[in-house]
Amino acid sequence: MKCWNCEKETTGRPFCPACGKIVPRPPGATLFEVFSLKPSYDVDIPALERQFRELSLQLHPDRFAQADARERRLSLEQTTALNEAYKTLKDPSRRAFYLLKLHGVDLDREDAGTQKDMPAEFLEEVMELREELEGAMHHKDLTRAQAMAVDVTARQREALHEAADALRALHQDGSNEEVLVKKASHALGRVRYFTRFLEQVEEFEEEAVV
Amino acid sequence: MSKNGYLQIHDPLKPKGHAVGIDLGTTNSLVASVVQGKPRCLPVDEGEAMLLPSVVHYAKDGGVVVGARARKLAAEHPTDTIISVKRFMGRSPDDPETRKLGHYQFAEGPGRVVRFQVEGGQPVTPIEVSGEILRALKRRAESHFAGKVEQAVITVPAYFDDAQRQATKDAGRLAGLEVLRLLNEPTAAALAYGLDKGSQGTFAVYDLGGGTFDVSILKLVEGIFEVKSTGGDSALGGDDFDRAIAQRVLQAMGQGSPSPSLVAELLAAARKTKEALTDAPEAELVAGGHRQVIRREDFDAWIQPLIQKTGVVCRRALKDAGVTAAELDGVILVGGATRVPAVRRYVAELFGREPLGDIDPDQVVALGAAVQADLLTNTDRQDEVLLLDVIPLSLGLETMGGIVEKLIPRNSTIPTAAAQVFTTFKDGQTGLDVHVLQGEREAVEDCRSLARFRLSGIPSMAAGMARVEVRFQVDADGILSVTAKEQSTGVSQSITVKPSHGLTDEEVERMLLDSIDYAEQDIQVRQLREQRVEAERVLMDAAKQLGEHGALLQDGERAAIEAAMARVQEQAKGEDSHAIKEAIHALDELSRPFVERVMNQALSQVVAGHSVEEY
Numbered sequence: 030m031k032c033w034n035c036e037k038e039t040t041g042r043p044f045c046p047a048c049g050k051i052v053p054r055p056p057g058a059t060l061f062e063v064f065s066l067k068p069s070y071d072v073d074i075p076a077l078e079r080q081f082r083e084l085s086l087q088l089h090p091d092r093f094a095q096a097d098a099r100e101r102r103l104s105l106e107q108t109t110a111l112n113e114a115y116k117t118l119k120d121p122s123r124r125a126f127y128l129l130k131l132h133g134v135d136l137d138r139e140d141a142g143t144q145k146d147m148p149a150e151f152l153e154e155v156m157e158l159r160e161e162l163e164g165a166m167h168h169k170d171l172t173r174a175q176a177m178a179v180d181v182t183a184r185q186r187e188a189l190h191e192a193a194d195a196l197r198a199l200h201q202d203g204s205n206e207e208v209l210v211k212k213a214s215h216a217l218g219r220v221r222y223f224t225r226f227l228e229q230v231e232e233f234e235e236e237a238v239v
Numbered sequence: 240m241s242k243n244g245y246l247q248i249h250d251p252l253k254p255k256g257h258a259v260g261i262d263l264g265t266t267n268s269l270v271a272s273v274v275q276g277k278p279r280c281l282p283v284d285e286g287e288a289m290l291l292p293s294v295v296h297y298a299k300d301g302g303v304v305v306g307a308r309a310r311k312l313a314a315e316h317p318t319d320t321i322i323s324v325k326r327f328m329g330r331s332p333d334d335p336e337t338r339k340l341g342h343y344q345f346a347e348g349p350g351r352v353v354r355f356q357v358e359g360g361q362p363v364t365p366i367e368v369s370g371e372i373l374r375a376l377k378r379r380a381e382s383h384f385a386g387k388v389e390q391a392v393i394t395v396p397a398y399f400d401d402a403q404r405q406a407t408k409d410a411g412r413l414a415g416l417e418v419l420r421l422l423n424e425p426t427a428a429a430l431a432y433g434l435d436k437g438s439q440g441t442f443a444v445y446d447l448g449g450g451t452f453d454v455s456i457l458k459l460v461e462g463i464f465e466v467k468s469t470g471g472d473s474a475l476g477g478d479d480f481d482r483a484i485a486q487r488v489l490q491a492m493g494q495g496s497p498s499p500s501l502v503a504e505l506l507a508a509a510r511k512t513k514e515a516l517t518d519a520p521e522a523e524l525v526a527g528g529h530r531q532v533i534r535r536e537d538f539d540a541w542i543q544p545l546i547q548k549t550g551v552v553c554r555r556a557l558k559d560a561g562v563t564a565a566e567l568d569g570v571i572l573v574g575g576a577t578r579v580p581a582v583r584r585y586v587a588e589l590f591g592r593e594p595l596g597d598i599d600p601d602q603v604v605a606l607g608a609a610v611q612a613d614l615l616t617n618t619d620r621q622d623e624v625l626l627l628d629v630i631p632l633s634l635g636l637e638t639m640g641g642i643v644e645k646l647i648p649r650n651s652t653i654p655t656a657a658a659q660v661f662t663t664f665k666d667g668q669t670g671l672d673v674h675v676l677q678g679e680r681e682a683v684e685d686c687r688s689l690a691r692f693r694l695s696g697i698p699s700m701a702a703g704m705a706r707v708e709v710r711f712q713v714d715a716d717g718i719l720s721v722t723a724k725e726q727s728t729g730v731s732q733s734i735t736v737k738p739s740h741g742l743t744d745e746e747v748e749r750m751l752l753d754s755i756d757y758a759e760q761d762i763q764v765r766q767l768r769e770q771r772v773e774a775e776r777v778l779m780d781a782a783k784q785l786g787e788h789g790a791l792l793q794d795g796e797r798a799a800i801e802a803a804m805a806r807v808q809e810q811a812k813g814e815d816s817h818a819i820k821e822a823i824h825a826l827d828e829l830s831r832p833f834v835e836r837v838m839n840q841a842l843s844q845v846v847a848g849h850s851v852e853e854y
Binding site: 031085089090091092094095105108109112113115116174 | 650652653656715
């Protein structure tokens with residue numbers, strides 16, 4: 030990609046190496062590339078935070094308040110990507126979902142057919158948990174709902190570990206891709222369900238307090 | 240150094256002058272600027288006062304009075320004097336906040352915007368009223384510096400939604416200001432404190448103003464102010480304390496349906512009582528011939544439910560930020576209403592520590608805004624400090640069954656974006672309805688409707704084939720824009736979202752024309768308007784005469800008069816008041832013989848048998 034200002038070749042970094050002007054993001058760049066990282070489940074969080082602050086100082090629209098319209102737009106685009114990348118990569122669960130998406134499975138898309146794909150044990154688990162929570166909510170039993178939340182939080186952590194193992198294995202060994210992607214996507218399907226479940230408990234708590 | 244560096248510094252076409260920070264408050268407004276490296280509030284009202292009461296009075300003769308003089312006129316002219324206009328910004332006429340105890344007359348009008356019926360002309364919208372306050376501040380700052388002021392950072396409550404932010408930005412444009420940034424008030428306060436103390440750590444800012452409440456949790460690391468979470472209530476403030484007093488007094492007076500001037504007088508007296516109770520255990524309220532002693536403990540009890548509302552909001556903000564009250568390094572108090580002792584006690588208890596309040600809580604927001612204005616315009620200072628703020632309320636789209644699907648969750652760092660792909664559900668479907676909402680609740684009717692629009696021009700395909708990506712972009716002011724793109728064909732459509740409760744672009748343009756900032760141009764604009772009205776009157780009159788007295792026309796006269804009329808009509812569309820005046824004059828001259836004949840005939844009917852000349 031050529032720089033819009035000096036027409037020299039750019040490097041994928043936010044600023045042109047030749048003239049120093051802010052440039053567009055390369056098409057198809059991953060969120061890892063924002064921090065010059067290779068896709069991986071393991072991220073050095075303190076280093077990520079430091080880099081986020083340094084890049085924010087350079088890219089934020091406040092730095093371009095007096096610049097021309099093109100540079101202001103590019104600053105908005107670059108900072109939007111930086112914020113999204115930071116939010117996604119600093120959180121283990123979001124990071125796992127994003128890695129899976131890079132492997133072609135987007136669990137955020139309702140039409141992806143991923144829900145139908147889940148194993149039968151999972152559907153049983155869902156039914157059981159839902160019934161129990163509905164019972165607790167019906168009897169306004171906050172203690173029971175909170176006890177369930179503790180249990181589900183543990184299950185969520187364990188499922189995320191499982192997903193992380195599969196995602197790490199994927200990066201070490203490409204031969205088993207189909208099996209590992211399926212494993213990660215089943216584990217993250219559970220994580221997602223547990224997250225929603227915990228949100229429901231939280232709403233119930235808030236209502237019970239008021 | 241960029242090759243444009245020289246031009247940017249010396250561009251004679253862009254005389255920007257001083258950049259200022261403006262706290263556009265519910266009760267008072269301030270303007271501040273960084274002078275010799277230090278932020279300072281500028282005197283704005285009579286004498287050396289820093290606070291300009293946010294009160295605008297519309298006089299019979301079309302004049303506008305802003306500030307302390309306007310406040311004095313409120314009791315006598317309650318409906319023509321707008322107090323606390325900020326409460327109405329970006330709100331619809333049927334909003335509960337709009338309908339609280341007050342003394343205004345609302346006018347009907349297009350769109351879902353509040354309009355105040357005032358003396359001296361057209362109804363005015365909250366945007367225009369706020370524009371008058373901003374214009375007054377701009378003028379005071381200009382006279383202080385004896386130079387131009389065209390760029391400003393304007394503060395808004397952190398909890399303001401998209402419609403309220405957009406309205407504030409429009410008000411700035413109306414006042415002839417380039418709005419460099421809308422800055423959240425608690426963040427501005429933190430900036431004023433942080434710079435002063437060079438602090439590091441996690442802070443809570445508790446900001447209770449005249450009409451709005453905000454709380455923000457911020458982390459300060461190496462000059463970066465990162466907002467972790469924010470919460471608030473944009474319909475809760477010191478005004479509500481006044482109203483709580485006024486309502487009890489009305490009950491004591493046995494007044495079920497008070498007149499607007501009694502309400503205005505009572506609210507003003509209640510405000511004085513509230514202020515007196517800060518230092519005294521009791522105070523006497525005098526209004527409408529009624530006297531009543533109010534004890535502080537009664538006042539505290541009346542406002543307790545309001546104060547407790549702020550506690551719920553603070554606890555949620557702490558939770559969203561992932562910190563406990565004990566982990567905070569300090570609590571900062573902002574806003575005039577934090578002077579109320581019961582509020583201070585409550586905050587100290589809530590956070591388990593004495594709050595900081597050593598910068599004047601009235602000035603701290605304006606001082607922070609001045610610092611930000613300086614950071615944005617002064618390239619030498621840019622490596623020192625940066626503010627990273629968040630969006631206060633989630634953004635979402637309506638889905639099947641009236642449920643809101645969140646696309647951007649609250650407390651996301653801005654600027655931020657999100658996209659959603661829609662598919663068609665019928666064969667050959669070429670349009671899709673999109674409804675954008677803001678809020679935390681699940682049901683559409685419990686969220687704020689920002690915009691509804693129809694994506695049209697989708698190429699006709701089988702159901703599910705067309706895939707339309709709708710992208711939300713929230714900029715650094717917290718303002719939303721939406722774009723849509725059909726993915727299979729690349730047909731793209733860009734929509735700038737205008738809140739359902741806001742003004743259209745055309746309305747803002749018209750207001751801009753109506754309020755051009757220079758006195759000389761004001762006169763020209765008024766002359767133009769007068770000539771247009773005159774042109775309309777003359778044309779109506781001429782058409783009437785032609786219609787009723789056509790028989791009195793001589794050969795060729797109709798064609799000549801009609802040509803002159805067309806000329807008037809043509810000029811009235813233009814901007815030149817002189818040209819309109821001349822066209823009217825020409826029409827007058829040309830039609831005089833005809834008009835005389837009409838008059839003669841009319842008179843002759845009254846005074847039968849005599850001609851005009853005989854009298």
